[in-house]
């Protein structure tokens with residue numbers, strides 16, 4: 001089957017408004033980062049107890065989503081499912097743009113963002129962070145190459161080989177991202193091999209959900225609806241990923257409960273961690289996990305166009321909750337220096353750290369997301385990323 | 397902002413120190429003829445004048461928690477004055493290189509008081525995770541941050557098991573030339589490397605001896621004749637979070 005593609009040509013006023021809005025949000029986000037840099041990080045909610053805050057939640061959200069967004073292209077070229085093929089360009093484009101958005105947040109939140117060049121020229125190869133710099137830039141290059149094989153007729157034949165390579169790369173990339181936390185032996189919540197599979201499945205959840213929403217938005221503007229069969233398949237996949245993630249999270253907490261040394265942190269997250277406990281049960285498990293999975297598996301409405309949108313939104317919400325609990329909650333729980341003993345000091349030893357996200361952090365995070373979406377929209381305007389009518393018809 | 401780095405270059409080791417070191421080794425091999433033996437050892441060990449930071453030394457601290465008193469913070473004050481760590485009255489973001497911990501045993505109710513600071517780990521997680529290599533360990537065991545290369549990612553703060561690191565959250569003024577600090581970078585106890593390279597004792601130890609209870613001993617763990625090495629050989633001492641196997645340069649007694 002040969003696929004046909006076109007650029008996005010929308011005359012919708014909604015389109016214009018959204019583009020302007022996204023650009024404005026991205027600019028405000030940049031302004032917020034600039035303010036944080038000028039004043040220093042004391043103007044944020046972050047402190048010496050919770051050193052990674054909301055910007056990191058958003059950045060990792062986007063980085064995971066990037067890897068997961070490649071799903072559609074992977075299924076098409078690795079598993080040869082033709083119904084996904086018309087959307088594989090958009091899927092690869094999303095992957096690159098989401099990653100760029102996430103990386104920009106990370107860089108802008110650095111204490112010394114102007115030293116980016118230092119990070120590019122000084123490497124400590126023992127650092128998983130340094131490895132990730134290669135994994136991320138490499139991913140952008142590999143997916144760019146993948147896109148080229150999709151765009152260039154003469155290169156089409158290589159598309160599935162490059163696709164398999166990109167598919168492998170994204171698993172390594174997500175493992176690398178999970179390892180940022182998994183290697184932190186000092187912190188009770190992160191010191192677990194389970195971090196990596198949880199991050200991988202979370203990326204599948206996020207990427208699929210974001211693809212469902214954005215492809216529908218773009219398809220709406222280009223008067224080119226996404227096929228209902230494709231959407232149904234995607235939402236079924238999404239629900240499977242959600243259930244898988246719920247399963248992994250359960251295993252993670254059960255294995256933690258098995259080891260006495262982890263009882264403190266488990267109690268904190270599951271029972272008496274206040275807001276974190278609430279976000280875990282209400283956000284991550286219930287609204288972001290059980291509800292969307294139930295909607296898909298137990299009701300027909302969950303597979304209707306409106307239902308699918310809601311399921312995707314809930315899934316994104318749940319993933320966000322999970323990242324918040326993991327990243328912030330994991331730091332809020334105090335380091336254990338003396339197991340079995342009570343510790344106090346002027347430096348918040350032995351007490352749960354306070355963290356409330358500040359406006360600049362929120363703006364920076366949201367700005368990064370806006371930038372990612374804006375890049376997607378602008379790119380679809382310039383190059384033929386969107387599937388053309390004829391193909392969709394031939395498939396249906 | 398104007399920053400100068402903690403020198404990565406080896407500093408000159410004063411003659412006195414080198415002589416001490418050589419004397420220690422000479423004693424260990426118990427030479428008959430000091431004259432002839434000395435030149436042999438000198439051949440084996442002596443380094444050029446400007447390359448004297450060496451793994452032959454391992455600087456460390458021994459803290460006797462039996463002597464350290466609850467409520468005493470002479471060491472903290474000494475550090476704060478030495479490095480100008482006066483904060484902004486924002487305890488959540490102000491830097492603390494050394495702090496006093498009160499540790500209460502839940503079973504027995506026994507309370508110990510002790511200073512907590514960078515433990516100058518032999519296998520420091522902060523150095524392992526640092527993407528740029530800004531966190532580094534000197535040959536002589538002192539763990540430092542090169543503030544020219546630190547990008548302020550705070551991964552080292554996440555990785556340190558002792559909460560020994562602080563991120564500089566705002567602009568600083570009146571810094572000491574020997575202890576450069578800068579907004580947006582991470583810092584921690586330098587073991588007063590500027591004093592050590594000058595053959596002096598870290599400020600906290602000096603303050604503890606002068607204004608506190610003499611609970612801290614500083615010295616070379618590798619020098620069998622040093623007070624610290626002898627005390628550690630004769631009496632039990634321990635590392636905090638020994639389970640992590642970091643081989644810390646800071647050890648505690650009576651804990």
Ligand code: SF4
Nearest residue numbers: 514515517520522556
């Ligand atoms: S105590 Fe912390 S900051 Fe000091 S060397 Fe060990 S890991 Fe690094």
Ligand code: SF4
Nearest residue numbers: 526546547549550552
């Ligand atoms: S904050 Fe600085 S010293 Fe710490 S890991 Fe990052 S670059 Fe290295």
